[in-house]
Every structure is written in structure tokens, then in C-alpha cells.
Amino acid sequence: MVGVMIRMRWRVLRHSLRGKQAAVTVIGFLFGLLAAGATFAVAAADFDEPGVQVDLLAAVYLMWTFGWLVAPILSGGGDETLRPEHFALLPLTPRRLAAGLLGAAFVGVPAIVTAIAFCGLLVLADGAHVVVAVFAVPLQLVFVVLLSRVTIAALGAALRSRRGRDLGILLAALVGMSGFVVQLLVRTFGPMIASGDSPVLSAVLRWSPSGWGTAAVTSSWPVALAGLAGLAVADAALLALWGVLLVRRTTRVASSEGPAHGRSFSSRTPLGAVVGKELRTWARDARRRVALMSTVLVGLILTVQPLVSGTGGPSPYGGIMLVAFGSLMAGNLYGMDGSALWHTLVVPGAASVDVRGRQLAWTMIVGPVALVLAIVLPAVTDPGLYPWVLGLVPALLGGGGGLVVLLSVFAAYPMPDRKASPFAAGRSPGLLRALTQLGIGLLLAVVALPVVAVVILGKALDAPVVEWLGLPVGIAVGVLMFWWWGGIAARRLAARGPELLAQVAKPV
Numbered sequence: 333m334v335g336v337m338i339r340m341r342w343r344v345l346r347h348s349l350r351g352k353q354a355a356v357t358v359i360g361f362l363f364g365l366l367a368a369g370a371t372f373a374v375a376a377a378d379f380d381e382p383g384v385q386v387d388l389l390a391a392v393y394l395m396w397t398f399g400w401l402v403a404p405i406l407s408g409g410g411d412e413t414l415r416p417e418h419f420a421l422l423p424l425t426p427r428r429l430a431a432g433l434l435g436a437a438f439v440g441v442p443a444i445v446t447a448i449a450f451c452g453l454l455v456l457a458d459g460a461h462v463v464v465a466v467f468a469v470p471l472q473l474v475f476v477v478l479l480s481r482v483t484i485a486a487l488g489a490a491l492r493s494r495r496g497r498d499l500g501i502l503l504a505a506l507v508g509m510s511g512f513v514v515q516l517l518v519r520t521f522g523p524m525i526a527s528g529d530s531p532v533l534s535a536v537l538r539w540s541p542s543g544w545g546t547a548a549v550t551s552s553w554p555v556a557l558a559g560l561a562g563l564a565v566a567d568a569a570l571l572a573l574w575g576v577l578l579v580r581r582t583t584r585v586a587s588s589e590g591p592a593h594g595r596s597f598s599s600r601t602p603l604g605a606v607v608g609k610e611l612r613t614w615a616r617d618a619r620r621r622v623a624l625m626s627t628v629l630v631g632l633i634l635t636v637q638p639l640v641s642g643t644g645g646p647s648p649y650g651g652i653m654l655v656a657f658g659s660l661m662a663g664n665l666y667g668m669d670g671s672a673l674w675h676t677l678v679v680p681g682a683a684s685v686d687v688r689g690r691q692l693a694w695t696m697i698v699g700p701v702a703l704v705l706a707i708v709l710p711a712v713t714d715p716g717l718y719p720w721v722l723g724l725v726p727a728l729l730g731g732g733g734g735l736v737v738l739l740s741v742f743a744a745y746p747m748p749d750r751k752a753s754p755f756a757a758g759r760s761p762g763l764l765r766a767l768t769q770l771g772i773g774l775l776l777a778v779v780a781l782p783v784v785a786v787v788i789l790g791k792a793l794d795a796p797v798v799e800w801l802g803l804p805v806g807i808a809v810g811v812l813m814f815w816w817w818g819g820i821a822a823r824r825l826a827a828r829g830p831e832l833l834a835q836v837a838k839p840v
Contacts, residue, residue, distance in 0.1 A: 333428050334435040337414060341436035344413050356767065357441060364445025368452075371396075375452035386550050387525050387534045389456060390543035393472070396449060397542040400442075400480040420582040426575030433578070434571065437477050447473050450545070457549040464556045468545035471563035475541060478570035485577040541566055602682070606689025607696070614697055619668055619747070623661040624697070630657045635709070648713040651706035651725045656776055658698040659732035660769045663739035665690055667747050671837040673829070683826040684819075690740075691733045691818050699729055719790070723783040723802030730810020731779035734817025735772050741821045741828075743768050746838040782809050 349357055371392050379385050414436050419429060437443060450469045457465035524530045525537070538547040541562070548559030614620045635650035647653070666673055676686045706725040710717045783806045790799030825832065 333424065333432045337432035337436040338439055341414055341439040345439060361441045361445065364441055365448070368445050368449040371449040371452045372455060375455040381527065383534060384526060386456070386546055387537050389452060390537040390540075390546040391525055393450070393546060394537065394540065394542040396446060397476045397479065400446070400476045401483055404480065404484050416578045416582050426579045427572065429578055430571050430575035434474070434478065434481070434574075437481065438473075443473070443477060446476065453545050453549050456546065461549045461556065464560065465545075465549045467560055468548050468563065471560060471567060472542075472545040474567045475563055475570070478567060478574060482570050482574050482577065485574060485581065602685045603689050603692070606686055607693050610690055610693030611696065614693065617668065620662075624658075627654065627658040627661050627698070628701075631705075635705075648710040648717045648721060650709050651702040651704075651721060652728060654705060655698060655702045655725060655728045655732050656773070658694070658702075659728075659735050659772055659776060662694055662736040663768060663772060664744055664747070665736060665740040666832060667740070667744045667836045669836070670747065671833070673833045673836060676825075677829040677833060683829065684822040687737050687741075687818055687822040687825060690737055691814060694736050695729060695733045695814075698732070702729060719787050719796075719799040719802045720783075723787060723806035724780055725806070726803075726810040727779050727783050727806035727813075728776055728810070730807075730812070730814035731776055731817070733810075733814045734821075735775060737821040738817045739768060739772060741824045741832060744832060744836050746836050779809060779813055782806075 371389075374385070374388050374392050377385060377388075379388075414433060416429060416433065419432075424432075438447075447469070450472050453465040453468050453472070454462060521530070521533055524533055537543050544559040544563050548556040548563075551559070614624065631650060631654035634653045635647045676682045702725055706721045710721050783802045786805050787799050787802040790796065790801065
């Protein structure tokens with residue numbers, strides 16, 4: 333069955349590598365090769381202090397493991413081209429199903445570049461320990477892939493349950509915040525690793541599961557065998573746990589998406605009905621809640637980073653960052669709705685109302701929090717930054733409200749059913765999503781230019797009145813972008829609605 337699923341995954345991948353997706357995959361592979369090359373450079377480097385090379389390589393492999401853990405969460409989900417629901421009616425044991433999906437997980441750019449990076453163990457090994465490295469490389473690779481799959485499956489199971497949804501979101505937030513912790517640890521302990529001054533830190537790096545392969549190829553034979561055995565046992569345990577989670581996913585019915593009352597909003601007009609529907613969807617749909625969670629999480633991390641790292645107080649730009657990341661995470665609204673889009677298409681003239689309602693709902697969710705941060709944070713940090721913050725927040729809020737629907741119409745992609753894992757992003761490659769988010773970031777930067785120009789002019793002229801003109805300029809720019817980009821999205825939806833429906837309704 334493993335071979336069958338691998339061939340299925342390969343055929344899907346081969347037929348999908350056309351046009352834009354092929355180019356994106358190639359670019360992603362090249363970036364992955366650069367990261368793997370950097371890992372090889374660490375493995376082949378020669379340091380004066382004994383043991384530093386081993387510690388650095390163990391730290392690099394810890395970062396690779398961490399990337400496999402958090403990348404699917406922070407980017408919106410993992411690849412579920414082959415879903416366990418596709419095989420629910422087949423007489424497969426949990427272990428066979430998990431083994432087959434594990435084999436299919438190795439068919440793709442992330443697993444390939446990670447395997448190349450882990451081949452650095454072959455470079456690090458010396459003499460007969462090359463044999464140990466030959467076994468350590470696949471065991472370490474299987475470990476990180478399984479750890480990623482189990483983490484996503486566990487969080488997805490929690491978020492599909494109404495009672496466990498809030499706990500699942502909290503767990504996901506803690507996983508995401510660990511990236512900030514790792515950044516602080518790198519700044520704090522990086523020099524210690526490079527100098528070899530901390531035996532305790534060295535032991536932690538080598539004897540963490542991510543460092544077992546490194547320890548195995550550089551230690552005595554009893555330690556090497558223990559490291560390989562530990563990886564094998566960990567892989568077997570993770571495979572069994574994944575099998576249990578897959579069975580629960582395919583046999584348990586998800587609970588209601590949320591309470592029936594939801595958040596009220598006037599439905600006396602078509603626009604009010606759309607806004608109310610969107611607000612309820614944001615509150616009930618686990619996938620949208622994950623997007624909101626990621627927005628708040630990243631904004632919080634970037635706001636408190638200077639305070640925690642000891643370089644200053646909280647960032648006064650928290651409101652700006654919240655709006656920016658809220659735009660990045662909400663650019664596939666029609667993809668989340670899927671085939672439900674046909675309800676809008678069969679109603680004459682509903683496209684414009686639907687787009688405007690989605691814009692208003694997103695603004696009502698992100699706007700109040702962003703405005704509170706824009707007012708409070710500069711007051712406790714540097715009041716002189718008020719012209720910057722109060723000018724940029726409305727500009728970016730309006731621009732973001734236009735971009736979320738613009739990207740949802742022009743760059744939509746299908747997603748799994750809402751009862752599937754909320755972290756699953758369908759067949760959208762991670763790099764394609766990253767490039768889309770890069771485009772959103774560049775457009776938001778363009779939106780911010782008029783405000784930045786006015787405030788800089790006021791600074792140059794030493795004229796506070798001119799600086800504060802950034803506020804009305806920001807409001808005007810925000811309203812203009814909100815209306816302009818929303819109008820483009822509405823016309824596109826009205827003209828190409830059937831094509832968009834065919835795109836987002838594809839089975840994944």
C-alpha cells in the first residue's frame with residue numbers, strides 16, 4: 333500500500349507541475365538547496381575549538397525540525413493531496429494507512445531538500461561511522477516528517493471539536509510563539525555554541541531527539557547504537573500515534589461549528605446580511621479562527637519582542653503589524669467557502685454586495701483592535717510617533733480591506749472541507765502562498781507611501797502641523813484603496829464568477 337500511495341502522490345505532483353506552479357516549485361527547490369548547502373557548509377567546516385562543529389550542526393538540525401513543526405501552522409496548513417478520508421472504506425489497519433501516507437509525504441520538495449540537508453551527517457562522519465550515518469539520515473528524516481504530521485493531526489483534531497477548539501487554538505498559539513523563543517535562544521546561546529563555552533548547552537543539543545543523529549555519528553559505538561535505537565523507537569511511536577489520530581479523524585463526526593446565536597448584525601439589507609454572515613463565519617469556522625489566531629500571534633510577538641529581548645519597550649507599531657498580518661492571512665476567502673460560492677453567483681447583482689460585505693466584516697474584526705493598539709502603544713513608548721502610527725493604520729486598514737477580496741478573487745485556491753484539519757491548505761504550495769503574501773506586503777507598502785512622504789516632509793520642515801496631515805492623508809488613502817480594490821474584485825467576480833467557482837470547488 334505504501335508503494336501505491338507513493339505512486340498516487342507522484343502522479344498528482346507530476347500532472348500539477350505546469351505553468352506557474354512548476355515555476356514556483358522550482359524556485360522553492362532552489363531556496364531549499366541553498367538552505368541544505370548552508371547545512372553542508374556547517375558539516376564540512378573546520379573549527380579551532382573541539383566539538384563546536386558537532387554542536388553547531390545539532391543546532392542547525394534543531395532548526396530544521398522546528399521548521400517542520402511550525403511552518404504548516406504559520407503558513408495555513410500542510411499538503412493534504414492524499415487525505416485519510418480517501419481511504420476510509422478500504423480494509424487498512426491504522427499502521428498501514430499511516431505508513432502509506434508517510435511514504436507519500438516524502439514525494440515533494442520539502443522532504444527532498446531536508447533529506448539533502450540531513451546528508452550532512454555523511455560529511456560529518458569519520459571512518460567506520462559513515463555506516464552509522466547511512467542509517468541515521470533516513471531515521472532522522474522520518475522523525476521530523478512524522479513529528480510534523482502528528483503535531484498537525486493533533487491540533488486539527490482538537491480544532492474540529494467544539495469543546496476542544498479553544499484549547500487547540502491555545503496549543504497552536506504556544507507552538508507559534510516558540511518561534512519567538514527560538515529566536516531569543518539563538519541570540520543568547522549562539523555565541524556560546526560558537527565558542528564552545530557551555531558543556532551543558534552542548535549536551536542538550538546533542539541529546540535532544542533532533543541531535544541524536546549528530547551524536548550517533550560522532551560518539552563511541554555504544555552511544556552510536558543507542559542514538560540509532562532511540563530514533564527507531566521514536567519513529568515507531570510517532571507512526572503508531574499518527575495511525576490512532578488518523579482513525580479518529582475518519583471515524584468521528586465533527587461537532588457543530590459553533591453556537592447558533594453567533595454575532596448579531598442587521599439583515600434588513602443585502603449588505604447587512606452578508607456582513608452578519610461573514611462575522612458568524614469568522615467566529616465559527618475553525619480555519620478562519622486559525623487565520624485570526626496567526627494574525628494576533630505574530631502581531632503580539634513582534635510587539636513584545638523589543639521588551640522581552642531587552643532592547644527597549646514594546647513596539648509602538650503593533651497596530652500597523654496587526655493590520656498587515658491580518659491582510660496576509662485572509663487572502664483566500666472564496667477558497668474557504670468552496671462550492672458555496674454558487675449561492676452568490678445565481679443571484680443577479682449579488683457580486684458587488686458580497687464583496688463589500690466581506691470587506692466590511694474583515695474591517696470590523698481587525699479594525700477595533702488595531703485602532704486600540706495605535707492609540708495605546710505610542711502613548712507608553714514614544715508619543716512623537718503618533719503622526720506615523722495614526723496615519724498608517726487607517727491607510728493600511730483600508731488597503732488591507734481591499735486586498736483581502738482582491739486576492740480572494742484573483743488568486744483563490746481550493747481548500748479541504750471545513751470539517752477536515754483546519755491547518756490543511758489543500759494543494760496550494762507553501763512557496764506560492766509565500767509569494768502571494770509577498771505581493772500583498774509590497775502593495776501595502778505602496779499604500780503607505782503617501783503617509784510616509786507627508787510625515788517625512790513635516791519632519792524635514794520641523795512643522796508638526798504638516799506631520800499631523802498624515803492622519804487625514806491616511807484616512808483618504810485607506811478609503812480610496814478600500815473602494816477601488818473592492819470595486820475591481822466585485823467586477824472580476826461578476827465577470828468571471830463561474831471560473832472562480834470551478835477553481836475553488838475542485839476536490840482536494
